[in-house]
Every structure is written in structure tokens, then in C-alpha cells.
Amino acid sequence: MSLARQVDALRSGEQDLLAVGETMHAAMDRLYPICRSITGDGVRATLDVLAESLDVERHGVPSGTQAFDWTVPDEWNVRDAYIADRRGRRVVDFRRHNLHLVSYSVPVHATMTLSELLPHLHTLPDQPDWIPYRTTYYSRDWGFCLPESRLRSMDEGPYDVVVDTTIEPGELTYGELVVPGDNPDEVMISAHLCHPSLANDNLAGIAVAVEVARTLAALPSRRYTYRFLFAPGTIGSITWLSRNPRVLPRIRHGLVVTGLGGPGPLVYKRTRRGTRDVDGAAAHVVARRGGEVRDYSPYGYDERQFNAVGFDLPVGRLSRTPHGEYPEYHTSADDLSFVKPAELAEAYLAVLEILDVLENDERYRNLSPHGEPQLGKRGLYPTTGGRQATDAVMAMLWVLGYSDGSTSLLDTAAVAGVDFADLRRAAARLEAAGLLTAARQTGTG
Amino acid sequence: MSLARQVDALRSGEQDLLAVGETMHAAMDRLYPICRSITGDGVRATLDVLAESLDVERHGVPSGTQAFDWTVPDEWNVRDAYIADRRGRRVVDFRRHNLHLVSYSVPVHATMTLSELLPHLHTLPDQPDWIPYRTTYYSRDWGFCLPESRLRSMDEGPYDVVVDTTIEPGELTYGELVVPGDNPDEVMISAHLCHPSLANDNLAGIAVAVEVARTLAALPSRRYTYRFLFAPGTIGSITWLSRNPRVLPRIRHGLVVTGLGGPGPLVYKRTRRGTRDVDGAAAHVVARRGGEVRDYSPYGYDERQFNAVGFDLPVGRLSRTPHGEYPEYHTSADDLSFVKPAELAEAYLAVLEILDVLENDERYRNLSPHGEPQLGKRGLYPTTGGRQATDAVMAMLWVLGYSDGSTSLLDTAAVAGVDFADLRRAAARLEAAGLLTAARQTGTG
């Protein structure tokens, strides 16, 4: 089964799309409790889970390694962290929720009053029952995050404050998977895996990327080679970029996948240039699904690294409601209940549809270009005239009408306002009838 | 009188435009009862009527002739056709309305019950009093069209069913008229003439084309050569295209005219490329008349043949509400009362205005380009200052301000948001005052 056939089967209901959504949600379930950060055991534990269903290769880059303007930091691990009251009761306990500890907190063993503690406590006064997510990767500090309601119930103390962490030379870990295709040119799909117990940001992206990788790997062949990257945000992608100068020229298309759950519509963020092939493909798919297409901005996830002026890679980003635009963002409310299987399922299909365009968009040449060919004598046209044309006939007429060897199916879909997949099927019928041939140049693909 | 002068006279009311509309409606009156199809006596009878006021040349192409992917079919003619009940009463009678018979029905002489007849009967359940229009040109079949209300009143029968038709080798007939101009480059105006008693589709297009041809032929000279084609849809235009390979390179501009009556606004459908001269001219005229301009689609009338990738001719289409968008389309309700003289008159003038742009658009050079020339000393400017400029002065200022030798009057009209004809008249005044000269290249026109 080709990717095109797979997409058609999922769209027609021949394959159960929601079941795929449930599989992805179950994968998120397993990964949710793990305490991830930009380095450490949590990253490796996450990659171990991915390795159960996918041949993800694990890479470790030693602390202190230079990566362009950045340096791989020491590795951070947590044994325990809590604030306990005089009776020894843990008022704030990392073991109950790993968001309670500011990521990369240095070790602390101290007795402190609430007043002394306050500069190290983070809450969300507007959302008094939620725990915020905070980090201090590149500044030696420590802190706890807790619900505002909890803070309000705390007396002056004193409290036992324990942060039992290590920050020591170790490694930065990332996972990589290459699914080879007929063409050495690559499509990169990247999902950041540095966030602790946050479901949408970015277990949702990881789960969709894993399922897309499994789907592509199961196909008998692919036009492009696919590279999946599971790396910590910013430092992870910059480190990967610094170690793969020979891969970069082969990257023809790319997608950062993140935040693919939640109630909002699909949102595609364009590449910096905004006119790459992936921009056309993703804009088509997302717009037809009622989603939004936005211009590039230099803030967000790892698309900002791939699109930096020194790399200028054609990498867009697919998400639902973007970071910072939903209240649950970077809080404990971004939990497993915030992300629904149906949302993941739609996102998964949207990624496949984008790849379908990238794999199957063609410039065709009409082999019967002098007027409309007589479709009726080939059984492609209804025999009783006088009524309006059907959608299937219209799709063929659009393809024939624009197949001048230089207009692509996607260009035609845009002019026609119809689905790429409908034109792809019409082109297949016309090609089978000897009325059409692909004008693809041999060689570069 | 030049075309420009003619347009100005019609726009100013100096000539009676509505009278022209009434002449066209009277012409439709004569043509309405004739049973036309893609071949046969009805086509020739129609061309005979046109020949009364216009030197239309009649061409016959034998059945069996190959035209690209198509073959000229056998000729179809009808002597009689009816469904009669047991008492001999004609329940459905071709002689009362030629839409009753499916076009290209094969001969039948049979006695059938209503149940047996039903697969051959076409009605419009949503419009129970209208007769639909159906054809079976390329599939040997037969059928009757009737109002749903008539069908409901029919009992089980049996009925005498008579289709007294012939389908035999003959010819495909079309009419052609060439009105020569100073320049051998051509403007093609094409109207399909294959439909039986349907007023808007396309007696309206035929009547307007005839009147435009008469107007052009009566002028002392024309910039372009004009070719009028009256041919059956699809097979007619494809046949014409196959027989005129040497004409095609000369076609500089073209319009398919169809459905020019009915209450809707004027609608211009762009050429496939969408940026031809005729697109600019027609968009200007139609938009200023409150009409709509639409992009090309590969469905419709003969514009789909002219614009096929193998020909790529610059032929747009002018209509009012397009086919399939008004309920009367392809039914007996598209009768003479559906088309009003004033609608035809506006369409006729719009066609002349489009041709006026094509004939008279120029790139001018300002001969006093250093600042604004002093219009006052030439009597072109009001002498008392302090008030706002008049429209006539503004038109001169627009022409002077943009006449750099590379901006056309139509470009200027678009920037200025004023009528092409107003700028054309302003340019004439300025040229007469020695302030402007046409920058037209000699030779190719």
C-alpha cells in the first residue's frame, strides 16, 4: 500500500482513524509521568519507551561540547525534592508532580521560613489550582512551583527545604530515526522531548511523530527519505545541527510537530521564507480542514533554529492552538485529559496528507491537448447530457485543463478550490486511460 | 463613425440603445421555435435566418470526419415524436415543444406500459410544470422529457410510443463571418447554436453576436479583423479548430457570448491564464457595470475548447448569470419571456465597450512632461481657481500624469478608478492640443 492509498483509506473510513488516535493517546499515557528536562535520565527513559515500537537510535553528546554559540550543559537528575512542614508533612512534593520542582534546580538542604522561601516559589494567581512550569537551565538557581491555593494555606513555617539533585558532567541525549526512501533527499520531522509532565507540550507531538514514522516504515516504498528527530528544545536541535552538516543540504522539506492536541483548530506556521514546498502543501491541507495558516515569527519551538539565517531550512510547524494562546499552556492543567484521541487522529492524518502532497505532487502533460478529449467514449463521462458535471468529472476536467507540463496538481487544486487527493485520483484515472503523463524530470526527484 | 464614436453615442443616449435590444429580441422570436441540435436541419434553418441580415458563410463537415479526439457524428433529424394514449391522444408531443424529445433519440415504434416507459421519461420533480432539456448525442438511446405534473396524471397505459427520427451520415454545419480590419490579427466572437427552444441558452448569445457583427460591419474601418463563429457546442468548436490551424496564430483576443439575458448581472469568465488583454478589457467594462469577474474553470461552453492547453487561445466568456445557477437553465422556463430587451441591450453595449478597449487602448507619451502643462491657456481648465477639479479636467490630469510611454490608458483607468471611455476622450482632447502623442509601435499593431 502506498502513502496515497493509505491516506485514501483513512479518509474514506476504510481504515479506523479514531483507533489510531487511541493508540497515540495510550502512548502518551506511558510517557506522561516521566520527569524530562533538556538532559538526564528522563530523556533516556522516554527514548526507551519509543524504542519499543520504533528503531530510534539514541545519541549522547558529552557536557561541555560546543555547538555553535551554545555549550552542552551538565546533566541534571533528581532524586527527591520537597518542602516539609514542622510535622514532616510534605507540603510540596516532587514525587507527586514533577512540575513542582523548577527544572535544573541546584541542590538545597535548608530550613527556611515562608518569607525566606517566597522568592523561590512560583504560582499562578489567576489559576489558583494549577501548578506552573518553570526552568532555570542556564542560571544556577532553584525553586518550587505550586498552586496559589496551596501557598495561601501555608503558615510562616519554618519548613525543611530539600532539593536532592545532581548537576554534573554527563550528556545531552536525543533520538533519531531514518526511514529510507527512493530518493536520498529528506523530509525531517522533529518533536521536542524536553518537557516533563505536560501532555500537549509535547507528548502530543511525540505521539503523532511516532505513529507517522510507524506508518511510513510499514509502506513498501517512499519517494523521500524521512528523518525523525526527538531532541530537547533549542540546545537539542542546535546540537543536532552542529553535528550533521552533511545532512543539511539534503533536507528538502520539514515539519516541527508540537501541541497537536487541545480543542483548537490545526495551525500551520510557515517557514521563514514562506514560499517553500512544505508551505504550499501544509497550507492546502490545513486550510481545507478549517485550520489557520500563519506567517513565520522567530519565537516558538525548534523551527526557529532550522530557519535561522545560517541554515535557512524549509521547515514549517504544525500544531493546534499555539503555545501561550491557551490558559493550560505550561501548567499542570496541560494533562492527559486536555488531549483527546480524535484530536491526535486528525493531526496524524493531516501530517500524512501533507506528506502525500510532497510525495505525489506532479506536473502532468495532457496527451490529448487539442480541446477536451472525448471522455464519454472511454467510459469517463455520463452518457445523458444536459445536467451539471459531477465532482469526479470536474476533477478530471481540472487536471486535463491545466496539465500543460508546468502547472502542478497542487497549483491546480488551489485554482480549482478542490482537494489535492481528489485531483491525484483523477490524474491516476486519466493516466490509466492514456490521456495524461507525468512531466517529472528524471534525476533529482 | 468609428467604434469609439458609436460607443459614445450609445452611452450618451444620442442613439437609442433599447431599440437595439428590441431588434435583438425580435430576432430571437424568429429562431425560438426551430429544433436545433448539434447537427441537422434546425442548424441550417437557423443559419438561413442569420443570413437574412448578415453574410454568414455556411460550412458543412461530413459525418465521420475526424477532429482531434472526436468524430463528426451522423446527422440527426426529427419528423415526429409522441406518446399517445389508448384513445390516440398525444400525451407528450414533440410538435408542441421540441424539448419533449431527448436530442439524438433513435427511432422507436412501440406499445409500452407506463412502467416500461418510465426509464425513458425525464422530469423535474422540484419544478413540476417545466420540461427539462436532455441529450444523448454519443450514446444510442431515446427518451422523452415532460413536466412532472403531466407524468403524475398518466395512468399505466399502454401507450403508443413513436420516435420518428433519422440518424444517418450527413454533415455538421456551422456558420462563419469575417469582417476585415486594418490589421490581419483577429478578434473571435463565438456563440453556440446547438440548443433547441431555449431562449437564453443560447439565442441570447446569437442575437447579441449578430447585432455586434452588423454594427462592426457598418463601420468605415476597424483596427482588427473580426471573426464570428456560430457552431454547435463542443463538437462544433473542436471541428472548427481542427480545420483552421492557420487562423489560430492570428487570434489576438476572443469572447464566447452566451446566456446574455435574464435578471442577473453581467459575468465575465477569464481566460485560463487570466492575464490576457481581453481579461483586462472585459474586467474593466463588467466591473464598472456592477457585474462579476470570475476565474477560469474548465467547465462551461466553448471557452473550454479554445483555452485547452494545446490551443491556449486568449478567449474569455461573457454571460449573465451562468449556466446552472438559475433554475430556468436547461428547462422550458428558459423561454422568450425570460430574456428582456434591456438585458440584451446592455450586453450588446458591454461587448462593444470591450472591443472599444481592445481597439483603442494606447500607451501615450506626454509631450509637456515637466510638471503639469498650463491647461488654462489652452482653454482646457476653468479660469476661476479655488474650487475642486471637474471630472473632465481630472480625466486629462490622469492621462497627462501617467503618459510615460509605457502605461496604457486601461492601466491608468484602473489606477484612477474611472471609465476607459472618459480617458479615451480626454486623450483625444490632449492629442488635439498637441500635449500628447501615441507611443504605439508601428508594424504589429
Add this chain to the structure above:
Amino acid sequence: MSLARQVDALRSGEQDLLAVGETMHAAMDRLYPICRSITGDGVRATLDVLAESLDVERHGVPSGTQAFDWTVPDEWNVRDAYIADRRGRRVVDFRRHNLHLVSYSVPVHATMTLSELLPHLHTLPDQPDWIPYRTTYYSRDWGFCLPESRLRSMDEGPYDVVVDTTIEPGELTYGELVVPGDNPDEVMISAHLCHPSLANDNLAGIAVAVEVARTLAALPSRRYTYRFLFAPGTIGSITWLSRNPRVLPRIRHGLVVTGLGGPGPLVYKRTRRGTRDVDGAAAHVVARRGGEVRDYSPYGYDERQFNAVGFDLPVGRLSRTPHGEYPEYHTSADDLSFVKPAELAEAYLAVLEILDVLENDERYRNLSPHGEPQLGKRGLYPTTGGRQATDAVMAMLWVLGYSDGSTSLLDTAAVAGVDFADLRRAAARLEAAGLLTAARQTGTG
């Protein structure tokens, strides 16, 4: 203090912008009573006032001098003009309002009835208490302007009619000021000074131009050379153009300033081509101030001369509600109360902001282009992660993300939807941190 620093100080409130508005309004106060026309003592008196605070050079061009298609007219001066009734009472008196006399009226000494007078009287029936403004520069005539209410109260007379004017060979006078810059390329700022007691048209433009000139002259240096022109409309600018053929190639940017008071928003009128640098700069500034940007039209003020096809200079126009779009236009209601200091102040700052863009827009090159540079280690990024970026950080990310050597700060501001001045400050911080360098070509500036 540089222009950039000046703009920032005015925007931040560090300098009192409204005080500048009051200074400009006070300057208008002095100029308002003077009777200006396209020639004469009023023009010279106006230039004398300007010379008190600015080194404006006065030029006189003799009557009869040819300027392209125009001739410098005889000079017009007024001693007195009135219509007096039988008892010697001045019913209409030039000494009470200089709008009462049609500009360039020829001498008259006559006794006339109201009926005889009527063809020479101008009123505004819709605004019965206002005096209209009328001229008869190029046609030997005379007339009085008066309120419709005054006219209604006049009986049949007879009246003594006195127009004690001279129209004799003299000169056309204009003022010019050049403020030199590092670069001989020029920015021209032009304000017409031919109107009598009309505040907005154009004492407002003159006052703003004067204040901008004073501000620029007080700076230690400027990138460009600035040329200020105070000349009568049409004949004045055409005369200037005819006498300065060697200056024209140096004009890189220009603005006509006029009508900068009144309650409406700022309005920028593009150059004829519409894509000059000044168009981008002014559109950015005006749009961010809630103003309007309009396309060029060949009617208006002296922008129509600068943009004529024979000069094609990049000169736009800044105003508030344009001429003819407010009822007070060209009437006695365009008085000092119609123009508020705050309106002048905003216009003055908008002009400086436009010049700030023209002076300081740059194409930068990111010196750490491989991914995002680590701003944190340079103290440019907050140390606690997990929250959204601040505006100042975003401005740096925009500059870094688009500094590819070919995208300008203004281009980036357009993409980012942020203020040019914010990006200019971010670029300065990044340049100081060694992360950015200007890619400006040496030589041509």
C-alpha cells in the same frame, strides 16, 4: 543627539512634544493675517517671519521668465478693496479679511447696482456665514467673496466698488533652506506658501516644516542633506524645478507637507510609482499612528509637479484630512481655531519618524547565524524560563531572525508588525553585543 535619539526622547515623553505644538501654533498666529498670493509683498513678508528663526534664503524670479510650459506672471499687490453702500459704509472690506478679495483681481473703481455686481460675487449658500476663497491668477478678472448671509442683507444699491490693486512686472518669490548632511543626496520637504488667511492650508504645513528644519539643523550631523522649499503652489514649484536641473538627480526622498491640522487622522499620499523608499517609510509611520495611506492621484498640491513624468521624483505628501474633504477647506472657517497644537505636534513627530526610517533603515547581517545565539549568557534574555518572551526580547529575535544581509529593518518591522524604532533600538543592542553588523554598502549611502 542624533535624530534617532531625538525621536525616542519625543516618543517617551522625555521631551515635551505638546510644547513644540504650541510653538508651531504661535508661529501660525504671526503669519495668519498676511495676505499671500502666488506673488507679491505677502510672500516676502511671510519669508521675513520665517527668517527670524531659520536661515531661509529668498529667491526672486522676474515676471515673464519662462518655466517649462509656464510663464512667471506679473506681481500682484493690494492697497485696498471694498464694496461700500450709499452711506459710505464698507459692506465688504478687504481690510477686515483678505479672503474678501478674489486673488489677482484687476483694479476697479466703479459704481454698480447689486445686479451688476452679482456676477463678481462669490458665496457659499450651504455655509451662509463663511467667506469662500477664490483666485483668478491666469485670467484678467476681479471679484469679491463674502458670506451668503451678508449678500442676502444687501439691497440693490448702487455701491462704490473699489479694487485698488496693481498687477505689474515684478517677481515670483520663494524661500529655500539647505541643511547639509554626510551625504550629498537630498531629502526635499516642500510647503506651499501662496494662500492668504487660511490656517490649515497651509500655515500648518509651513509651521511643521519650519520646526522640522530647526530640529534637523540643531543635530550634530545628519545622514542626508535636507532641502526645504517654501514656494507658491504650482507656478512656484515648476519655477524652482526649471531653475535647479542639477539638484534633481540628488533628490532621493521627498515630502510635500500640507494641511497638517484639523481633527482627521494623518493621511499619506504615495508617490506616483508608489514603491519608493519614502512610501515604505511613511506608510509604516502613518499606519502605526492609525492614519490612512492612499495611492497617488494627479490632483492636489505640488507633489503633482515633482511626480510629473518628466521629473518622476520620489516625493509623497503628508497631510491630515486632504483638501476638499472637510467643509472648512478654502473658506474663512479654516482659521486658527481649526488647527490644534496637539495635531501639529503629532504631525511634526510623524515627519521626524519618517526621516528616522530614511536615515536609519539598514540591512544587517547576523554574526551568529547558526541557530539562535545564546542571549542569556550576554544578559539579554531572562534567566527563568517557561514564560512568554517580552517585547524587548521579541524585537531582538525579529532582528536576528531576519538579518540575512538583504532584509532591511523596515522590511522586518512590516513582517513583525512592530515599530521601526523598537527594531532600531534592538539592533543597536545586538550590534553592541557583537551579534550584528550593518551590511550597508560603502560609497553611495
